Amino acid sequence: MNTPHKGLDITTAKSSRLDQVDFDNLVFGKYYADHMMICDYKDGAWQTPQIMPYGPMEMEPSSKVFHYGQAVFEGMKAFKDADDKVWLFRPEDNFNRINISSKRMAIPEFPKEYFFDALNTLLKLDSEWIKKGDGNSLYIRPFAIGTEYGVSASPSNEYKFIIICCPAKAYYSTPVKVLISDHYSRSADGGVGYAKAAGNYGASFYPTNLAKEKGYQQVIWTDANTHEYLEEAGTMNVFFRIGDKLITAPTSDRILDGVTRKSIIDLAKHEGIDVEVRRIKVGEIVEAAKNGTLKEIFGTGTAATIAQISGFEQDGTFYDLPEVENPYNVKLKKMLQDIQYNRAEDPFDWRYAVETK
Structure with missing residues (x-):
């Protein structure tokens, strides 16, 4: 189902993959929540963000990210309390930092409204992926990459800003x-x-x-x-x-x-x-x-x-x-x-x- 929402285009997953995940024995970064966000930059502007089922995407082999490393990312977590309420921790700091990183890598800065609308929508759609209990969280990975094809050594004129999420436990369980x-x-x-x-x-x-x-x-x-x-x-x-x-x-x-x-x-x-x-x-x-x-x-x-x-x-x-x-x-x-x-x-x-x- 395609639905416009807060300036987002939303396509929901037909079914969830939650039952495929052993939450008691998680390997960090192995499993991903049902939905992701992709927003394209072209013609000098960020386009309408799209929420869609998590899955592969097609890119040109000559996309500049593969040749000149125009890529930045962030790491965030969502937490669920005893009453099933979901919380982010200092998300504005992460938003500001990814734009600082983007500027250094000649990537256009991402709009704040798009960022928070996408985060809130993803976490609402995939709230069941956030488990309660100490050490449990949903790790959130926003990232931006240069996608214009062509191997000339210059900044890309096209980009993708993407957010994916994966359930997580403690990264280091021992000293x-x-x-x-x-x-x-x-x-x-x-x-x-x-x-x-x-x-x-x-x-x-x-x-x-x-x-x-x-x-x-x-x-x-x-x-x-x-x-x-x-x-x-x-x-x-x-x-x-x-x-x-x-x-x-x-x-x-x-x-x-x-x-x-x-x-x-x-x-x-x-x-x-x-x-x-x-x-x-x-x-x-x-x-x-x-x-x-x-x-x-x-x-x-x-x-x-x-x-x-x-x-x-x-x-x-x-x-x-x-x-x-x-x-x-x-x-x-x-x-x-x-x-x-x-x-x-x-x-x-x-x-x-x-x-x-």
Whole structure:
């Protein structure tokens, strides 16, 4: 059935694929909800967004995204509370960031009304894909790609903005071990590190595979100029607890302005935890590990929420982190998730109610 709605064209799925999914044993990114949104950019304007059944789409082999990497994306989650109400977490931050990323990659910015109308409609249609319970969510992946065909090295004149959704559980179920990189870097000054550009992540896979061969799940990236400063952990922002102080690197044109990162900083300050946002030298963390003042390291991101790091290798030496009483990562994760699942007050006004009835 084709239905116009709030400036959207909607074609609903004939049947749901919910019964094909084992929600107790989810593999992240394997199953996708029944509907997706596609909006085309052509003739200098974004066209009417279309909601349609999730499925393959046809593209020219010469589409510029395949040749010049014009692609950006976001990661968001929808949560369902005990009363079956659906909530998004700071969605305006994600909307603003994908347009910041798009601008850096010469992709036209997407209209706010289209973005939120599409999100609300998708979540209403696929609300049964959002399961209640701690750790359960619907992961939302908005992305934009250059689709004009032709292999000339220039920005595309045509694009697709797409939103797909997949049910998710915790990304990391156990603490992870990491390798501090002393050769490879995630990004450089003047580059696209602050943008969620697809190529940032593709370029990280090879050094991450090298780390996995050594028994580590992720890499902590260092700066490209000297490899003296710690920046991000895998696809996450990273926090270090030395004594009772929480330290994280400042955002820059190399470091992503993570939504979870910002939230953890605000929650920690709200709890009276001393937070420092500053550059952190590898040597400082190694020295803290040696003298016993390094209490915790954890990564933050939409998919992972908070991922505890149990130890790290630097220059051939592995440093185990101690088990501490009342760890910050556990406390802050609970506070964050209590807001996301509508179990606690939201003094920051981060929750966004989705009308699904």
